[in-house]
Amino acid sequence: MVQDYVFPGTVEQAVAMLAESKGRARVIAGGTDLVLDMRDGKITADKLVDLRAIDGMQRIVEHDDSISIGASVTHSQIVRSTLLRHHAPGLVDACRKVGSLQIRNVATVVGNVVNGNPAADAAVALACLDATATVVDEQGTRTIPFNELYAGICISCINSSCQIVTQISFPKKKAGEGSSYIRMEQRKALSLPMLNVSSKVRVINSQFQDVQLLMAPVGAGPQHAVTAEDFLMGKDITDENIRQAGVLAREQATFRSSAVRGSKEYRIGVLPVCVERALRAAIADAQEG
Amino acid sequence: MNTKLISFVLNGEPVSVRVDPFELFVDVLREKLQLTGTKKGCGEGGCGSCTVLINGEAVNSCLLPAMRVEGTSIQTIEGVEDNGELHPLQTSFIEKGAVQCGFCTPGMIMSAKALLDKNKSPSKEEILEAVSGNICRCTGYVKIEEAIEDAAKTLRKAAVKGESHG
Numbered sequence: 001m002v003q004d005y006v007f008p009g010t011v012e013q014a015v016a017m018l019a020e021s022k023g024r025a026r027v028i029a030g031g032t033d034l035v036l037d038m039r040d041g042k043i044t045a046d047k048l049v050d051l052r053a054i055d056g057m058q059r060i061v062e063h064d065d066s067i068s069i070g071a072s073v074t075h076s077q078i079v080r081s082t083l084l085r086h087h088a089p090g091l092v093d094a095c096r097k098v099g100s101l102q103i104r105n106v107a108t109v110v111g112n113v114v115n116g117n118p119a120a121d122a123a124v125a126l127a128c129l130d131a132t133a134t135v136v137d138e139q140g141t142r143t144i145p146f147n148e149l150y151a152g153i154c155i156s157c158i159n160s161s162c163q164i165v166t167q168i169s170f171p172k173k174k175a176g177e178g179s180s181y182i183r184m185e186q187r188k189a190l191s192l193p194m195l196n197v198s199s200k201v202r203v204i205n206s207q208f209q210d211v212q213l214l215m216a217p218v219g220a221g222p223q224h225a226v227t228a229e230d231f232l233m234g235k236d237i238t239d240e241n242i243r244q245a246g247v248l249a250r251e252q253a254t255f256r257s258s259a260v261r262g263s264k265e266y267r268i269g270v271l272p273v274c275v276e277r278a279l280r281a282a283i284a285d286a287q288e289g
Numbered sequence: 290m291n292t293k294l295i296s297f298v299l300n301g302e303p304v305s306v307r308v309d310p311f312e313l314f315v316d317v318l319r320e321k322l323q324l325t326g327t328k329k330g331c332g333e334g335g336c337g338s339c340t341v342l343i344n345g346e347a348v349n350s351c352l353l354p355a356m357r358v359e360g361t362s363i364q365t366i367e368g369v370e371d372n373g374e375l376h377p378l379q380t381s382f383i384e385k386g387a388v389q390c391g392f393c394t395p396g397m398i399m400s401a402k403a404l405l406d407k408n409k410s411p412s413k414e415e416i417l418e419a420v421s422g423n424i425c426r427c428t429g430y431v432k433i434e435e436a437i438e439d440a441a442k443t444l445r446k447a448a449v450k451g452e453s454h455g
Binding site: 001002003004005007028031032035036038039047048050052076099100101102103105106188189190 | 290291293309310311313332333334335337340346347348349352353354356357359400403418419421422423424
């Protein structure tokens, strides 16, 4: 039973408030998942530490070479950001797909990642962007690569009773780079993705250079389609190569049948098409400049 | 339990109310402030019947800890009419047959109002996106979309004449 609800004014205060509760307090950002998990008894806490009042947490910040998204930034803020539309169109598309407008106005992108769901839209879109998370606890501040944030399926490495992800950052788009996000869904609003794919490519002289291709939910956190990525490196951008990348991703994918997300067979069937669409969209973004 | 006094602006009037630390705002509205126009449907952010505006943005009050309302401006369906005169959205919902059982209507109108307060010439896609988090099991949505378009038209005419609808 929650006994107290507090609004620290600084990250240091927030960490201290968590620490003094010795594991019985918990961070709340947007709360759209946490409220339900607490109602259903999946998560219990004596105290909720709300990050809303901490200065700077609500901002998307452009640095010289990177962009950072504060812990209180909502999905709607991402959708409206012209900066992110240029540097991370896949992330904007992903955030537009989450829940409903009412959810997007409250739910945070960092919360979407810390929740640990492997197919969380924003998380999958961020996974291809070489993102990092800034984690603060009593021991200090650390920067953790995005793929090290997941401990298992729907299990985060972040312990929200003593750690705070203050921001997620990723490099700005460079010449020749493009990114994208594609999801398969049962309907356009209020639906979980049946599967999702994100991609970032660097295109030089009509050839694939760096290729990041992520898919979910096929493991703990978004997973690299490693064989497809390796195959595309240095290859010409052709319909045949893009198609082959989809086939290679399918061979690696290990979907499980799910009452909510669809059957394993159906999702394996449509994955190559989603991979092709994601690659084509990332290439188009790269060529757009 | 550390109950707290929260203060905020509700439908234009300052209010203070004592809440439990994890009380949800929809329950505060309905049980403590007796504003039962805001409906509680699914209770998990899936139906939109509890939609209210917080600083002009539509949110699900069933997922909103009341503590987060401190210092904000809230509008509920009870605050949509202006001095006893229905808002054009309310008039259009009635005239266009966009109300059947009526349970979704307060939430539907709040979502539509969040849109029209910012954009009085929305496209069909923008209207549908604005109410995509609101489920209606009666109307099939066509009448609702028509009503919002009609209200937008009324608001545009009023803007030309210099009238205001808050």
